[in-house]
Amino acid sequence: MVSCGRRIASVARPARLLPALTAVPLTLTLAALTACGAGVHGVPGGSGVRDPYFPKAGNGGYDVSHYGLRLAYTPDAHHLTGTATLTARATKGLSAFNLDLRGLKVEAVTVGGVAARWNRAGQELTVRPRDDIRQGERFRVTVRYSGAPETVTDPDGSEEGWLRTTDGVLALGEPTGSMTWFPGNHHPSDKAAYDLTVTVPRGLQAVSNGELRSETTANGRTTFRWHTAEPMASYLATLAIGDFDISRSRTGDGLPLYTAVDPAETEASRPVLGRIPEVLRWAERRFGPYPFSAGGAIVDRAPEVGYALETQSRPVFPDAPDMTFLVHEFAHQWYGDSVTPRSWRDMWLNEGFATYAEWLWEEDHGGESTQETFDALYSGDYFDTEEDGEAIWEFPPAEPPDAARISEPPVYLRGAMVLQQVRQAVGDDGFWRILRGWAAEYRHGNAGTDDFTRFVEKQAPGVDFDGIWEDWLYGEGKPERG
Numbered sequence: 034m035v036s037c038g039r040r041i042a043s044v045a046r047p048a049r050l051l052p053a054l055t056a057v058p059l060t061l062t063l064a065a066l067t068a069c070g071a072g073v074h075g076v077p078g079g080s081g082v083r084d085p086y087f088p089k090a091g092n093g094g095y096d097v098s099h100y101g102l103r104l105a106y107t108p109d110a111h112h113l114t115g116t117a118t119l120t121a122r123a124t125k126g127l128s129a130f131n132l133d134l135r136g137l138k139v140e141a142v143t144v145g146g147v148a149a150r151w152n153r154a155g156q157e158l159t160v161r162p163r164d165d166i167r168q169g170e171r172f173r174v175t176v177r178y179s180g181a182p183e184t185v186t187d188p189d190g191s192e193e194g195w196l197r198t199t200d201g202v203l204a205l206g207e208p209t210g211s212m213t214w215f216p217g218n219h220h221p222s223d224k225a226a227y228d229l230t231v232t233v234p235r236g237l238q239a240v241s242n243g244e245l246r247s248e249t250t251a252n253g254r255t256t257f258r259w260h261t262a263e264p265m266a267s268y269l270a271t272l273a274i275g276d277f278d279i280s281r282s283r284t285g286d287g288l289p290l291y292t293a294v295d296p297a298e299t300e301a302s303r304p305v306l307g308r309i310p311e312v313l314r315w316a317e318r319r320f321g322p323y324p325f326s327a328g329g330a331i332v333d334r335a336p337e338v339g340y341a342l343e344t345q346s347r348p349v350f351p352d353a354p355d356m357t358f359l360v361h362e363f364a365h366q367w368y369g370d371s372v373t374p375r376s377w378r379d380m381w382l383n384e385g386f387a388t389y390a391e392w393l394w395e396e397d398h399g400g401e402s403t404q405e406t407f408d409a410l411y412s413g414d415y416f417d418t419e420e421d422g423e424a425i426w427e428f429p430p431a432e433p434p435d436a437a438r439i440s441e442p443p444v445y446l447r448g449a450m451v452l453q454q455v456r457q458a459v460g461d462d463g464f465w466r467i468l469r470g471w472a473a474e475y476r477h478g479n480a481g482t483d484d485f486t487r488f489v490e491k492q493a494p495g496v497d498f499d500g501i502w503e504d505w506l507y508g509e510g511k512p513e514r515g
Contacts, residue, residue, distance in 0.1 A: 090219055201237060201274035243325075279293055429507045
């Protein structure tokens with residue numbers, strides 16, 4: 034069902050591939066605009082970027098540089114009101130463009146402060162500005178909206194989006210959940226800076242990414258202003274509202290750390306969270322300079338979530354983490370958050386690297402070497418059951434069969450085994466240069482598997498990597514050992 038809307042705004046509000054059109058959604062969009070009396074005289078942006086697993090995620094025709102989000106949430110009423118202002122640049126001439134927004138009621142849309150026509154169809158919010166937008170032109174679109182945000186069930190059965198907790202909410206976005214609480218270009222290939230202002234009942238905290246710029250209380254409500262200067266994919270945006278024990282400190286290098294822990298998890302979390310500066314020092318030695326202006330963690334009491342997430346600058350844990358989880362999520366700050374996958378097919382570049390970081394931490398702290406871990410996986414001795422041991426060979430890490438399997442063992446473990454094979458091929462010195470160089474080459478950007486293989490080959494031009502790519506990265510089944 035398609036709904037149409039037109040609202041008049043009297044005041045102008047300041048302010049993550051391959052863009053493409055998809056035939057059926059575009060037909061629907063054009064029909065909807067015509068039905069609303071808009072008329073079409075130019076080229077609409079695409080309603081998706083043809084991601085191999087989430088083809089409707091993201092939108093073609095523009096690139097967002099900044100999100101300005103003003104939110105207010107009352108947990109008892111489960112009601113969110115929001116104003117989102119997106120600053121973007123048109124990558125083609127646009128008569129219309131789409132934003133991803135799931136659920137929620139749209140109340141008004143303006144482009145450049147002028148009321149725009151809009152319509153809804155599924156997760157697509159299609160906007161037609163009064164005047165066409167020229168290629169290369171920067172523009173601002175503002176959306177006012179409200180309602181009860183949804184929880185999304187992923188293809189693999191896990192949940193994301195707006196997750197209610199006993200005292201508030203935890204918003205998690207991988208891969209598509211962020212569209213449940215703000216409109217945007219929700220694909221990892223479009224990264225942007227963020228300013229988030231959120232107002233909640235007095236006595237609760239609201240914790241997000243980046244740096245806390247201010248906290249003010251008036252009339253029984255507290256407003257928090259968070260700023261993320263470095264580009265961030267929308268799936269890495271987070272918001273935790275509830276009662277938290279807050280800890281503020283700085284590392285020896287002056288990096289501000291802001292850690293929020295549910296009081297029920299404070300004691301159990303303290304020993305591990307206290308090692309965050311140590312983990313960051315170690316990671317900088319291995320991976321290069323920390324890529325963000327702030328750090329910390331969020332530990333909520335949400336065991337039903339069942340997973341941690343590498344939300345940018347401030348990873349989220351559903352309960353007290355152990356060191357393995359801590360190292361994994363902080364390694365993602367380099368591999369996944371700063372260097373972000375170009376599409377969801379490239380998930381192994383996130384998870385293979387973060388899993389390998391776990392192995393490196395063990396190797397550097399008196400545990401098994403990375404080669405011993407590799408050997409245990411290959412022989413089947415790593416797991417307690419033969420079934421678990423065989424699972425890592427079910428598909429190649431660079432080609433998960435579908436959206437439900439992008440977070441399965443081959444992506445994590447066999448992905449890490451690819452890196453160990455590269456290390457064996459180039460030697461330790463060459464491998465450390467590759468790890469640090471990869472993080473530096475694509476810092477705050479996007480990269481795909483082809484980018485990685487080309488980068489490795491360029492760093493070690495005398496080495497033949499064909500067998501590694503063919504057998505370990507793309508090959509079906511369990512490779513023969515050389």
